[in-house]
Amino acid sequence: MLRIAVPNKGALSEPAAAMLHEAGYRQRKERRELVMLDSDNQVEFFYLRPRDIAVYVGSGRLDLGITGRDLLLDSGVKAEEIMQLGFAASTLRYATRPGTVRDVREFGGLTVATSFDGVVARHLAEHGVDASVVHLDGAVETAIQLGVAEVIADVVETGTTLRNAGLEIIGEPILRSEAVVIRRTGDTAEETKVQQFLRRLQGVLVARRYVMMDYDIRAELVEKAVALTPGLESPTVSPLHDQGWVAVRSMVPVQDAQRVMDELYDLGARAILTTGIHAARL
């Protein structure tokens, strides 16, 4: 039985459950459910606070967890990310009132409020800055207004929250985060099941990122056509009953599909079709 931690709320929760569902796993129907057994797939899901997931996985009580890279790094536990999931992308950034400090090297003697005190304390130390760090659980933007800190370090996606609080981002990102699968460092338990779980999630990423493209093209143009649709390894080229024509089948990134179809058409390809990929194992 594979035991997997899944975020029970916040920005990671819904996309994580959606991805697991797409990968063919049963997911809880109600937010109140804390544990869910998927007996068909021999997996048990534990719905936990995003911040606690690294702690459970690092302790070895659970085999895998889905969490944010920022939360993993802040926890300081002995767990590592083994797969990137491509959602909940964000950066951790410093912000302050406009017209005050402009760079981390000017933070000496100031107080930085953040929920990510582990990461921030390390970042300040790496830059040789002697600043205090105060931990707040959330809504850290308010810390400046209330005089608790001069600088904050917070999660930024669009920047709207900071702008609305009248704050300005300063310096380079402290780190770039996204949702990741984590595992205890050195853990080799349930290896076969872990690899199968990761392949399923990879399959979801492939299905989301690619479409299947089919088209017919004159045989003498096939080299030019497959240069436009190289596929992941090599496109399938099959003969057509009509001599002199071939059918080509290839995977194309979703965001390129329309442009590639136009270019194939201009080259002389016809019956160009794209279809969604439902699931994949590469």
Ligand SMILES: Nc1ncnc2c1ncn2[C@@H]1O[C@H](COP(=O)(O)OP(=O)(O)OP(=O)(O)O)[C@@H](O)[C@H]1O
């Ligand atoms: N607006 C956002 N866009 C993208 N990712 C985000 C956003 N807000 C948070 N995250 C990411 O989601 C993860 C968990 O943050 P989230 O805010 O959901 O939990 P939390 O703050 O610990 O819990 P809560 O806000 O419910 O108390 C982190 O990895 C964070 O980087």
Ligand SMILES: O=P(O)(O)OC[C@H]1O[C@H](OP(=O)(O)OP(=O)(O)O)[C@H](O)[C@@H]1O
């Ligand atoms: O750059 P933006 O697009 O504005 O997004 C970033 C905001 O989103 C998150 O807040 P959340 O909604 O999780 O509230 P929280 O402060 O309670 O964690 C995060 O903590 C930031 O405040």
Ligand SMILES: [Mg+2]
């Ligand atoms: Mg939050």
